Amino acid sequence: MRQIWIIAKSSILENSRKQVFHVLCLLVLTVIVGSTLLSIFTEGVKIKILKDLCMTTILFGGIVLSIALGSTGIPNDIENRTIYPLIARPITRAQYVIGKFLGTFITVAMGLAAMGLVFGFLIYSYQRTFDMFLPVALLFTLLETAIIAALATVISTMATPAVTAMLTFMFYLFGTVKIGYFAGLIGRDNNPVTSTAARLVYHLLPNLECFNLKAALVHQDTVPASYMVQVAFYGVCYIAFMLFLGSNYFARKEV
Amino acid sequence: MLQAQAVCDRILVCLFLTFVGAGSARAHEHGELLSHHWEIPTYIREIHFQMGLMAAAALAIAVIKLVRSLKGSNTRR
Numbered sequence: 001m002r003q004i005w006i007i008a009k010s011s012i013l014e015n016s017r018k019q020v021f022h023v024l025c026l027l028v029l030t031v032i033v034g035s036t037l038l039s040i041f042t043e044g045v046k047i048k049i050l051k052d053l054c055m056t057t058i059l060f061g062g063i064v065l066s067i068a069l070g071s072t073g074i075p076n077d078i079e080n081r082t083i084y085p086l087i088a089r090p091i092t093r094a095q096y097v098i099g100k101f102l103g104t105f106i107t108v109a110m111g112l113a114a115m116g117l118v119f120g121f122l123i124y125s126y127q128r129t130f131d132m133f134l135p136v137a138l139l140f141t142l143l144e145t146a147i148i149a150a151l152a153t154v155i156s157t158m159a160t161p162a163v164t165a166m167l168t169f170m171f172y173l174f175g176t177v178k179i180g181y182f183a184g185l186i187g188r189d190n191n192p193v194t195s196t197a198a199r200l201v202y203h204l205l206p207n208l209e210c211f212n213l214k215a216a217l218v219h220q221d222t223v224p225a226s227y228m229v230q231v232a233f234y235g236v237c238y239i240a241f242m243l244f245l246g247s248n249y250f251a252r253k254e255v
Numbered sequence: 256m257l258q259a260q261a262v263c264d265r266i267l268v269c270l271f272l273t274f275v276g277a278g279s280a281r282a283h284e285h286g287e288l289l290s291h292h293w294e295i296p297t298y299i300r301e302i303h304f305q306m307g308l309m310a311a312a313a314l315a316i317a318v319i320k321l322v323r324s325l326k327g328s329n330t331r332r
Contacts (some may be wrong), residue, residue, distance in 0.1 A: 047274065179297055203308060207301050210291050216291070227293045234302045241309040 003091045004099045011073060016110070018070045025111045028061035032118050037212055047126050048218050055137065055214040058151040062112050062145035063172055063243035070104045070152025071164035087255070099212020101243055105146050112142050133220070136228070137213040143235040144211035149174055151206070151237040154246030157253065174201075175208035183214045206238055 015021060035053045037198040040048055074097070086096060116138045123131055152168040159167065176184060182202055189195040210231045216223045292298045 179301060210298055228331050230302060234306060237306055237309055
């Protein structure tokens with residue numbers, strides 16, 4: 001555990017110095033603060049649009065951060081040869097991959113926390129009450145970004161940063177529309193070969209739409225607690241499984 | 256106010272179905288897409304299926320590793 005934390009700490013320091021982190025955080029914060037300019041709407045509609053816009057921006061910012069930081073961590077270490085002194089120490093490859101993922105995840109979480117704080121303050125200034133569902137919705141957004149960070153870290157063990165970024169973004173895109181759109185497309189496919197291949201990809205994709213509780217926050221709907229627990233457990237399992245696969249692959253890889 | 260908003264929401268849905276096409280909504284045959292994902296059983300069923308799949312795959316990999324390590328120890332002997 002100590003070894004994982006050492007890798008994670010160095011990864012956090014490395015990631016927090018990257019320009020993309022600062023620029024993206026500033027950009028999202030600007031959009032959140034700028035969304036107060038929506039003064040043409042009446043108060044009720046304005047708060048709804050504000051919540052919708054801010055949650056979408058926070059999610060998108062988190063996803064881009066996860067992809068940008070997750071896809072460059074391990075390839076940069078290999079390219080700069082900083083990985084050699086690390087793997088020469090008593091650190092297993094699995095600990096290295098998990099540490100790298102944790103570093104990315106904590107950096108993204110710091111960014112999301114800053115965005116969430118500003119967003120929460122903004123909502124409080126309008127409603128004069130604290131929205132108790134807001135932290136829950138933000139936590140699920142964080143879990144979604146953690147899945148993307150895990151995917152980016154795992155893919156980066158076998159591909160270049162550009163390919164990793166593209167593939168992870170595809171995973172995100174198809175994972176979001178998986179059941180809403182992809183399932184319908186598979187249902188219409190009559191060719192058994194392509195249909196089977198599509199089904200395989202379909203079941204490998206993460207079910208990301210489940211983590212989106214934006215609608216519940218905007219319309220103040222109630223989401224069943226059992227559903228949220230199952231989705232959270234699924235998210236943790238998916239991350240653990242991806243890291244398990246990635247570490248197994250990286251353990252055999254020659255660097 | 257709420258009633259007016261409900262009417263507006265329905266008009267928006269009707270406009271969407273008329274102009275954008277109802278293909279994606281019909282994907283679930285009963286227009287399930289018009290409700291939230293926590294109300295649609297397909298989402299939770301897929302989660303359960305994937306969790307089973309992940310458990311089976313992890314178990315298979317663990318068994319393969321165990322068999323390999325046992326084979327390796329036999330060869331060394």
